[in-house]
Amino acid sequence: MEASTAATSSRSQSYPARLTGMSWAHFLNDGAANYLPGVLPAILISLNLSVALAGTIMAALLMGQALQPLVGLFADRVGGRVMVALGLAGSSLGGALVGFASGFWPLLGILMLIGISNAFFHPQALAGIRRLGGERPGTAMSIFMVGGEVGRGVWPALASWVVVQWGLGYLWLLALPALATLPFMLHWAPRLPPRAADATPIAWRLHAGPLSRLVTFSALRSLMILSVVTYVPLMWAQGGGDLTTGASFITVLLVVGVIGNLGGGRLSDRFGRRPVLIVAMSISVIMLAAFLLAEGIWLWIVLGVLGISLFATLPLGILIAQDILPENRSLGSGMALGLANALAALGVMLLGPVAALWAPAAPLWIALGGGVISIFLASGLPEHMEKTPQSGIA
Numbered sequence: 001m002e003a004s005t006a007a008t009s010s011r012s013q014s015y016p017a018r019l020t021g022m023s024w025a026h027f028l029n030d031g032a033a034n035y036l037p038g039v040l041p042a043i044l045i046s047l048n049l050s051v052a053l054a055g056t057i058m059a060a061l062l063m064g065q066a067l068q069p070l071v072g073l074f075a076d077r078v079g080g081r082v083m084v085a086l087g088l089a090g091s092s093l094g095g096a097l098v099g100f101a102s103g104f105w106p107l108l109g110i111l112m113l114i115g116i117s118n119a120f121f122h123p124q125a126l127a128g129i130r131r132l133g134g135e136r137p138g139t140a141m142s143i144f145m146v147g148g149e150v151g152r153g154v155w156p157a158l159a160s161w162v163v164v165q166w167g168l169g170y171l172w173l174l175a176l177p178a179l180a181t182l183p184f185m186l187h188w189a190p191r192l193p194p195r196a197a198d199a200t201p202i203a204w205r206l207h208a209g210p211l212s213r214l215v216t217f218s219a220l221r222s223l224m225i226l227s228v229v230t231y232v233p234l235m236w237a238q239g240g241g242d243l244t245t246g247a248s249f250i251t252v253l254l255v256v257g258v259i260g261n262l263g264g265g266r267l268s269d270r271f272g273r274r275p276v277l278i279v280a281m282s283i284s285v286i287m288l289a290a291f292l293l294a295e296g297i298w299l300w301i302v303l304g305v306l307g308i309s310l311f312a313t314l315p316l317g318i319l320i321a322q323d324i325l326p327e328n329r330s331l332g333s334g335m336a337l338g339l340a341n342a343l344a345a346l347g348v349m350l351l352g353p354v355a356a357l358w359a360p361a362a363p364l365w366i367a368l369g370g371g372v373i374s375i376f377l378a379s380g381l382p383e384h385m386e387k388t389p390q391s392g393i394a
Helices: 002-034 036-046 051-078 082-100 103-133 137-166 167-187 206-236 242-269 271-291 298-312 314-324 329-357 362-380
Strands: none
Touching: 002 082, 002 103, 002 137, 036 082, 036 137, 036 167, 036 206, 036 314, 036 329, 051 103, 051 206, 051 271, 051 329, 051 362, 082 103, 082 167, 103 137, 103 329, 137 167, 137 314, 167 362, 206 242, 206 271, 206 298, 206 314, 206 329, 206 362, 242 271, 242 298, 242 314, 271 298, 271 314, 298 314, 298 329, 314 329, 329 362
């Protein structure tokens, strides 16, 4: 009894610090892996590339995330936490090398390194956070996701500022915080137990329907996000706007979206996940349409609301995937996040010629249609409210 009480006390004392540390690592990883849209106009000019290739360049960055289910399956089998640190190291290294790309193909190679490293980081980290969260997985997942979304929001603006001040060759400066953080990762990340050799095999026939609906929903949601972060800065640049202001649209969408990250998790712990998903995606569709019709200061205001509603859904989809595959939560996380993002990246790549043929706004209207479909998919997602044991966290 005394040992159990001591373990619980130790967990309660270390939980806030470890969760904060993991959120900080998520900030660094997703910042390094997602600052590209903020400097994409400068890269296109520097390498003399067409706007039609913008979608292909973004797809090269994101297609590596298609490996997340495989990485998650491996992570479930071996357990541990090393893959989280390896992912952060690789994403930061790739982010440091972007400014040194001498042409289109070297750039694609660097971006693929970032994407693969990103695939290493997320499945094991997300499963660990679910384990660390105990009986409040929605709140823990939301706090962890906040780090990533702030990173995705701040780094495009920060990277664009570095480029304006010193040039593309100084983007390596952004990797220094990760270098200082890596020694702490094996302390912050929860150690996951390996999947037992005699564990029940995954019932794919049983899970195929819910998983396919969830992945399709998540892909359409991600297509809305990626279309905004890819094509809105290009819209601004083609209209004569400057690089830093164009990147600020991404910052507003993603940083204000932190409110949605926190609110979505808390609301789901209270009201359930499916109702929050349906309402949030309905608001997202309305806000994206309003953004495409807005002018002046309303562009930033509407984009902020869009960020809140879109990112309220992000932790919930991951939790649903983990509930569908409770014994393979890294795999579930990889499918809900990585595979869905890879499918969305493919969509962004296919929309590149549409932007070049008509206008950068055209892909956003197509993504809006996908958002409408996602509302109906959300209504068919399973509603699980499992309790997660708090014991055994290392």
